[in-house]
Amino acid sequence: MSSNAAAASNFSRILTETIAEIGGSGAMDDIRGYEPVAGNERVRMAAAQFMEQNGAATDPDAVICTSGTQHGLFAVLSSVLSPGDVILADRPTFSGLIAVARLLKLVVVTIKGDDEGILPSEIEAACQRVDAKALFLVPCLANPTTITLSEQRRVEIVAVVCRHGLIVIEDDIYGALVDDKPSTLASLYPENTFYLTGLSKAVSPSVRIGFAKSPVGNEKAAEFMAAAVGATTLMMNPLSAMVFTRLIANGKLAQLINEQKSELKARMAIAAEEFADFDLRLPEVSPHLWLPLSPQWHNEAFSEQLRAQEVFVLGGSGFAVTPREALPSVRGSVSAPRTRAELRRGLAIIARTMRLEPHLTSLSV
Ligand SMILES: Cc1ncc(COP(=O)(O)O)c(C=O)c1O
Structure with a gap:
């Protein structure tokens, strides 16, 4: 019980059928070589659809496809922060953030919360103490605490980060599992939020696909992120892209x-x-x-x-x-x-x- 997996009993059957459908359609002919770093047009359109359903509407051209949400986190942190920069996060926080921060020599400062999640007043206090550049949050079903931030708490957090000009990195990997989902931070603070999501929790980690979007209007950040994806994996796995695109098209997702x-x-x-x-x-x-x-x-x-x-x-x-x-x-x-x-x-x-x-x-x- 140490890591998450597909729990739906139909997962392997639907995956098998979908892969057979792809094979039968001749679509494999389309993936003979390297593809655009951020993903081909079909997968970016499907990703934009998925993001919109999750409350983070985006232009498909602004989507960067990654080999999982963790890869997206690496791409964001490596492209917008430098060694020694301070990133604020929940206490306790997602182990994957700690791992990337260690690799990139970033300083993670954790912030106290209550039963409703991270406290805006504590973010404010931290901003007075340290020169923080960014705030990392998992606003839906936080890992590990399972807390989903209320609409009100999100609005209060955005007011603080906006006042201090902090970048927000919103990891919404659990968002698709939440009913009556509050607004994403990306929709409340579009000018400075990097939004990350993927299929690992809502479907299965084995599909190995993630989607990222940089703040609206920040083309430079999007270019840097695509460069980070290119430097680490050259492109996302075209087979994963094909499975995801087909799952959206056949309604099975x-x-x-x-x-x-x-x-x-x-x-x-x-x-x-x-x-x-x-x-x-x-x-x-x-x-x-x-x-x-x-x-x-x-x-x-x-x-x-x-x-x-x-x-x-x-x-x-x-x-x-x-x-x-x-x-x-x-x-x-x-x-x-x-x-x-x-x-x-x-x-x-x-x-x-x-x-x-x-x-x-x-x-x-
Ligand atoms: C908050 C969070 N982000 C990212 C990941 C990893 O996502 P992926 O499998 O899409 O790389 C996890 C997995 O536990 C997670 O809990």
Whole structure:
């Protein structure tokens, strides 16, 4: 249960059918060589459609296709920030941001939040303390906390970042899973938001495709991002582009997303049952859970205890910029187990272990 996956049971069948459809249509003849770095026109049009459905309308010419959202994050950070630059982020924050920031020698300063997510007043305070250039956020179903920022909170955040001229990097990879989705930051602050998304959470990581768009009117940033994609992968994988374009055209993408949502809903309902006696705020639909532990637990000791029982979760340390920030919490993916029964078994083990007194667990050697 350490990483997210396609939970919808029809995923492999629909993927197989779609690939057969592509093969039968002779479309493979179109992908014999290198393609434009940002993706061919067909895939950029399909990506613009997907982005628009997710509340980030864009001109297809402004779309940059990447080999996943993580690749888009690398492309943005490497093209708009320089070593030593400060980027603000949630505390805890997405481990992929920490990894790219380390590689590019950027400084991540994390910001306190409450039950509703990152606090605008704390962003303001951080801007007074440090010369921050950017703010990174996952506004829907944040990884790891699963918090979705309300419309009001988004508006307040935008007011602060606008006042300080911060660039926003909006990673909306979970956005397609959220019903009644609030406005994207890209629509509230189009002049300075880089918007990233992809299919890994709404469908499956295996399709390996991501979409990025730079702030409206900032052609220079778009050129730099395309250069970053070119320097790292030359172009996005044309096979992935073809699968995605076909899934949009045959209507199966919408079907897969709906099935993923309803499967995740059923799985979160199982989680709600297994953790009924804990004070947890679980979202209705999410591919992962964030489980605060009693303060006596160290997150790595807890994960170790689960590993011994063949249950794999990610410790809070992976989402902390410094060891001091690591919370006694773990993240478990409800999408990872192949079946609901397997999920229930894993969750029952986690819940049982959460009820243990940490010092008693060492007696079992
Ligand atoms: C917030 C966030 N962004 C990006 C990624 C990685 O996305 P992709 O598989 O599209 O590269 C993840 C995966 O866990 C994620 O949680």
